[in-house]
Amino acid sequence: MSTTTYTTTPAPDEDPEDNVVQLRPAPPAQPGTEVEPHVFEPDEVLTAEQYEQRMRSRVPAALAGAAGTARTSTTAAALWTARTARRYGPLVGWALYRHGMYVYKGMEAKRQRKDSDREYRDIRAARARALATDDLDKVTQLTDQMRTGAHTRIEITERRLDLAWTVTKRASKAVGVGVPVALVTGAVNSLGGWLGPWDATDVLTTMGAVFTGTADTITWSADHWWLFAGTAGCNWLWRRWRDGRRLGEQALPEKLRRNGTDTVYVELTETALAIALANIGHRKLTAVIKEGWPNRDTDANAWVQPPMMDATGTGWSVKLRLPVGAPVAEVAKAKVALAHNLGCRPQELFIEADENDSTVMELFRLDPGVLREPVPPSVLLEEGATTDFFAGFPVGISPRGQVVLEAHNERNGAVSGLPGSGKTSLVLAALYGAILDPLTDIDVFVFAGNNDYEALKPCLNVVGLGDTAENVQACINHIKTLHADLAVRGELLKKHNIKSVEEGGRAVIAKEPGLRPRILVVDECQAFFRQDSAQKRKELVNLVVRFVSASRKYGYHVKFVTPVPSDQSLPRDLIAITTNKACGAIGDKLRNNVVLGENAHETGVSALGLKPKTKDSLNDVGTLVTVGYMDNPGPVRSYHYTAEQQEQLVQRALELRGGAAAQTVPTVQERDWLADLASVAGGLEKVKLADGAALLRKKAPGYHLYQGLDGKTLAEWLTDLGVPVTRPQGAHTVLTQSIREAIAAQENTTGE
Incomplete structure (x- = not known):
């Protein structure tokens, strides 16, 4: 093939010797830039056999290089997979274990719900409580309710069977009547075509198509049974997982809970309270909470009052009906642990039984710091405020901000x-x-x-x-x-x-x-x-x-x-x-x-x-x-x-x-007991000391030495003074003259 250069653009077919068309005029060659053409010698050109042999020799080297590249890629992929598994494997395993436990707990809740419905556990428990309180009318009512429930279940089953039989019978009648009528109508219509271009054959064809479609649907469903089973299984698992989630995280093992065992300020929610109760060391509460209490369907009446902000705005309150075997008093004993679990101080947590139902725990938790906030001014500082001893005196406020009156009368x-x-x-x-x-x-x-x-x-x-x-x-x-x-x-x-x-x-x-x-x-x-x-x-x-x-x-x-x-x-x-x-x-x-x-x-x-x-x-x-x-x-x-x-x-x-009180400074009261004894003896010749002690107590009941004074003690006092005491017929007795002589002796001693 030769190459021709045109100074103008020729038509493509003007030179039959040349198939190259120069679309753009070539610039004139510059001096010194001419290219010498290279002429190949015969030994420089490869033959077809030589080229094929050379290419065949290059294949093993290319394959070896590709294998090395493949091995390098496989190693990198393995390393990436190992690193990813090491990084995310435990997290994925923890998530699968956690949600698997939700499914398991949901299965348990479903089983318990069925058992409770079948065995009337709630009614039986209520009946036992009524029997314990001798409420025989309530016992009779609950017993009748259980019997009625059993009869109702049997009646429902019978009605369902009757409904299925009735539907089947009516459908059979409809088919038995509808098909002959359609065939006869088609046969008659074939004579004149009054109802359109169809006859009995078309009726049979339609019926055959319906039967064939039904059979094909049944066959396809039978061949793809795994699809329906998988869908039903996924739906069942989802429903059980949902039931488990409703029970809350406290139903899971501690290591699977998101919040773990950390104790910080805890918002008082149903889940938080259940978790806190599960960790106060009460075996009964721990066991029932692991089963899902108090969020199971069978615990419909557990939350008497869900957690809500108290009307005073100083904390949260909740009322919860506790299960059998966990009285409010035992929960109150674990107040320190419960307060710790709820993230508050024991003084900020209040637990008591409801006034109308002793099985209901009324819990109130103060917000942090409320007990250390400034106390509002006393109501006594209001202008003209007075008090009444019998009504009590205001001494402070309760944690909920209510004024506390300390009763004093008969207290x-x-x-x-x-x-x-x-x-x-x-x-x-x-x-x-x-x-x-x-x-x-x-x-x-x-x-x-x-x-x-x-x-x-x-x-x-x-x-x-x-x-x-x-x-x-x-x-x-x-x-x-x-x-x-x-x-x-x-x-x-x-x-x-x-x-x-x-x-x-x-x-x-x-x-x-x-x-x-x-x-x-x-x-x-x-x-x-x-x-x-x-x-x-x-x-x-x-x-x-x-x-x-x-x-x-x-x-x-x-x-x-x-x-x-x-x-x-x-x-x-x-x-x-x-x-x-x-x-x-x-x-x-x-x-x-x-x-x-x-x-x-x-x-x-x-x-x-x-x-x-x-x-x-x-x-x-x-x-x-x-x-x-x-x-x-x-x-x-x-x-x-x-x-x-x-x-x-x-x-x-x-x-x-009306002015300051007539204040008195207390003084120590002293009395001359010997002079008092002579005074109470009067003109008697002798005095039984038991009677003398009684007369002294009556004379000065407020004097401390006379409180509890008896004849034996009085005899010891007289003996210490040297006054002779006799015991005729076993009763300590003293002569009045001896008492007067002792008084005279004391006066003489004092005068000297």
Whole structure:
């Protein structure tokens, strides 16, 4: 083939010798750029055989290179697969295990639901509870309900069979009548074509097509049975997985739960509460929660009230019906563990049985920090506010923000807590309420050198201050005087034909000052009860217990306060009859139980989690766990009055009372028992000492030496003075003349 260069573009067919057309004119050659053509020699050109041989020799090398490349690619893929499996394998396995457990739990729930429906477990359980409470009408009703349910199930089965038979029979009749009618109609229509171009043959053809299509459908379905089985199986698995999911994560093993065992602030939801209950160490609750309680279909009535924000906005509340074998009291014993699981402090969690149904647990959880928020101003600071002894005095607020009135009528109290816990604030809150009732008298004994009650002094009737033996004896004498006054009050009650001071009301009290309510506060009472000898302490405890027990209906309220609760500072017999108990931050459960009652800590009534005030933080100062202040045990956040507010309340109280109280300083009462014995003997020649002791008790019932005095003790006193005592017929007797001689001897000794 030759190449021709045209200076102009020729037509493609102008040169039959050349098949190359130059579409663009070639530029003129530059000097020095001409290309010499290369002429191939015959030995430089490969023949067809040589070319084929050379290409055949290159194939093994190409294949070897391809194999090496393939091996490299396979190795890389294997390494990638291993790394991916190592990275995502455990996660995929965990997910498959987790959702497989959901399916398993759903199967269990379905089985239990069927068993419950078949065996009427709910009705049987309700029947057992009714039988335990001797509610025979309810038992009969539930028994009839079970029998009716069994009959109903049989009737439903019979009706289904009847329905199937009826449908089949009617369908057969329809076919048996419809086919002949269609055939006859087709035969008649073939004669004239009135109904269109069809006849009996077309009817048969249509019927054959229907039968053939049905048979083909059945055959295809039989050949592809695995498709229907797989679809049904997937649907069944999905339904069981859905049932398992409804039970919540608490039904899964702990390692499969998303939230694991972490404890942070937990939103109070149904699932969170169930998980928390499953981990308080109660075997019955743990077992039923693993089975899906309380979210199973058979637990339809478990959630009496789902978790919701309390009306006060300070926390969440819920009501849950507990299963058989898990009473509310046992859950309350695990309050510390449950509070931990719910991410709150024990003092922020409240558990009690519902008033109308003892199987229902009413749980209330405060939001974090509510107990340490500032307490709102006291209602007593409102202009013109007054109080009533019989209605109680406002001392603080409950965790839900409600004002707490401490009842004082026919009550007594004990308050304790570490220094800085706020125990005195609670006592003062009650007293600042009491001074606003002009008919209430207040006595205070403090066995320490502080001025906590200094602002109240103008409104106090008796004040005893100082950790001295004289102040202790003055308090003892005062209690004896009040004890003796009970007889006087009893006569006044008879006079007005009433059974108690409360029954008489304020109208009677205003007319009869001898019946005025009276509050006695004994602060730092550990110094009061710690006597030098066991015998003296026993006598003092007996005196206090007798007075407190007898004084309630006569309008007295006695309150003991101490920072070191123990049997020595708060005797067991005294706490046993104490109604209003309060404990601030405390060091150990033994002291907690001394104040709040035996096993209080074990039943969830505990102040161990409270912290006293420190130099850097107020902590829980003013928050005390109480018994008797509210319907149920729980913390009270006491009011704290500033110096300005204290002065404001005292001034208002003085206006109501018509001025400062006629305050008296208690003194130690001393009597000459020998002179008293001579006085009661009168003109008798001799006196039986048993009778003499009785006459002395009657002469001065408030004198501490005469309390519990008997003839034997009086004989010992006389013997110590050298007065001869005889025992005719076994009764200690003394001559009146001998008593007078002993008095004269004492006077002569004193004169000398």
